[in-house]
């Protein structure tokens with residue numbers, strides 16, 4: 001290590017300590033403008049924004065640094081429209097910054113270990129590789145493996161605890177090299193990070209060429225040299241963690257093969273978006289005009305990509321906010337509320353549409369044709385298999401009395417008529433026509449184990465028995481490779497195509513009198529009822545904590561789109 005670096009680093013650490021203490025002076029975080037449109041009520045948005053932000057860690061490892069080392073300078077960023085677009089503010093409240101604290105993730109790892117006791121060490125190592133990547137990579141580079149539960153990374157006495165809890169952080173993404181991009185070796189957390197360069201001389205790749213003097217400022221303070229590396233703009237960077245194959249254990253207790261658990265990158269690659277928009281294009285939208293990168297100066301840079309990383313998980317953002325003190329989150333209540341509103345806005349305005357294409361009455365037979373369109377750059381839902389979207393259709397008569405309903409949500413977050421919510425071994429098929437209230441169109445993936453039993457245990461899942469998640473535009477379901485193939489009834493449904501699904505409702509209105517009001521909603525839930533409820537089988541502190549939180553926060557869906565029509 002070079003001494004100049006140590007001296008400057010100490011100075012900046014002091015600066016960081018002062019800057020991140022909560023103070024009565026309004027910080028850029030607390031004055032962050034709230035979005036102008038009113039989002040629908042979500043768990044995240046309704047939580048009082050009372051919790052202050054906590055300091056980011058400034059721990060230095062041989063290979064990685066805590067995010068606080070970077071945010072001393074990469075803060076107070078304002079675009080030409082006057083918006084606060086600060087990297088630290090946006091990143092803190094993202095799911096990636098909270099990937100290690102996430103109580104659902106921790107409960108899920110414990111559940112997997114209890115279900116597969118012979119594979120405990122492999123499971124902990126695997127799960128840590130993307131959710132606690134800095135700690136796990138460091139352990140792995142040193143010839144060890146990741147251990148997270150008990151005296152592992154989660155324990156504050158563990159030597160890698162602080163880096164582990166910093167989640168998917170600045171020095172992880174910014175050190176990923178382009179080696180293996182788009183190749184299977186890079187998937188499932190197979191990103192390549194240099195292990196030879198000494199601390200003090202490590203690089204942080206970015207989209208711009210940087211002037212030597214400015215680079216020296218950053219190196220002096222953080223030990224990292226900014227370096228132009230255009231591979232950072234590629235979807236293949238994200239694909240290193242967002243393409244996940246999970247080994248599965250069969251009935252004999254042996255590893256039976258690999259299961260394609262999360263495939264948003266391969267879905268994207270098989271869609272029209274491959275040509276038009278990268279992951280960054282949608283998940284890191286450009287700020288308006290140029291933005292100065294560092295509080296130490298430099299000219300405004302553009303295009304500047306905001307680290308908002310807005311996905312779909314409003315429910316977990318609400319949980320992280322509500323129980324922020326116990327979970328030691330670093331984002332403030334206001335920052336979580338802002339993120340929750342952005343997620344709700346994305347789900348409402350850039351995710352999918354529904355339309356009633358036709359509604360006709362003939363005697364007592366009401367027939368309604370509904371079209372759903374997916375605007376997402378991959379399947380909707382995608383990613384973690386607990387995500388689901390479904391159609392809620394209701395018909396009211398002239399007096400406002402309900403005469404038919406399919407897909408209503410219950411108070412406990414389960415879907416009325418969904419066989420899987422009622423019985424863990426059953427599930428709802430894909431429908432072309434719905435005729436009775438106990439049938440629901442749910443866009444979801446259902447996993448089964450090597451014996452053909454429906455399961456939510458990730459390491460038992462051998463294949464999908466159903467996958468009718470809405471396809472992105474341009475996705476050819478016949479030509480799709482096995483990992484991203486449509487499974488079940490949707491494969492034969494000629495209305496289920498790249499970008500859309502069409503479905504009929506055939507309703508018997510009996511002797512009810514019109515005019516009838518038909519309302520259709522597309523609803524989304526990030527943690528399906530069955531996934532949470534199955535964790536009740538386990539007796540462990542991690543599952544008890546998550547379920548304690550879960551039982552106090554209603555798992556209500558978000559309305560992604562809706563339409564109402566009248567039928568005479």
Ligand code: HEC
Nearest residue numbers: 069070073170204206207208218221222226227228294298
């Ligand atoms: C002392 C202030 C300071 C600190 C601390 C700092 N940076 Fe920088 N950073 C800068 C400056 C100055 C630039 C160049 C700005 C320019 O060229 O407009 C920069 C540029 C960057 C870029 C853009 C590089 C490119 O080539 O496009 C990235 C990425 C970056 N920093 C990441 C980090 C990370 C990660 C850390 C923490 C390990 C960090 N910075 C810590 C000041 C700092």
Ligand code: HEC
Nearest residue numbers: 104105108109126127130188189241242244316382383384
């Ligand atoms: C290759 C990287 C990778 C590995 C390895 C990995 N995960 Fe994840 N995990 C992710 C990503 C990416 C998401 C978010 C996807 C989304 O939001 O749809 C996620 C999300 C989750 C969630 C949902 C969290 C929430 O708040 O909704 C759970 C639970 C989870 N993972 C459990 C596990 C377990 C258990 C393991 C180990 C068996 C594991 N993960 C290993 C990448 C990984």
Ligand code: HEC
Nearest residue numbers: 067070074087088091168169170173207232233280304305
């Ligand atoms: C999930 C990966 C990821 C994480 C985590 C991440 N970044 Fe970035 N960052 C990117 C990508 C990708 C780009 C370039 C996007 C592009 O130009 O297409 C980028 C760009 C930048 C830039 C250039 C300016 C801009 O925003 O376009 C800076 C500076 C920067 N990041 C700093 C940071 C700091 C500081 C942190 C931690 C607080 C951080 N990043 C966390 C992926 C990440």
Ligand code: HEC
Nearest residue numbers: 238242264265268277278279282311312350377381382383
């Ligand atoms: C055309 C815009 C677009 C592109 C391109 C895109 N996404 Fe998304 N993504 C979205 C939208 C909108 C959502 C919210 C709806 C949803 O949850 O699926 C989303 C959600 C997600 C989620 C949460 C999954 C879920 O269903 O809850 C993950 C993870 C994700 N994207 C990763 C990626 C990755 C990785 C890439 C690149 C391979 C990518 N996205 C490309 C628009 C896009």
Ligand code: HEC
Nearest residue numbers: 095096099102130131133238241279283309310311312313
């Ligand atoms: C080191 C692994 C890693 C890399 C690289 C990575 N991610 Fe993630 N990402 C994760 C994990 C893990 C989660 C889930 C955290 C959780 O839910 O607990 C996640 C979550 C997300 C989410 C939130 C999904 C939701 O349901 O709300 C989005 C959006 C996202 N990532 C986008 C990106 C984009 C875009 C890139 C590339 C610029 C990227 N990620 C690179 C590991 C990674």
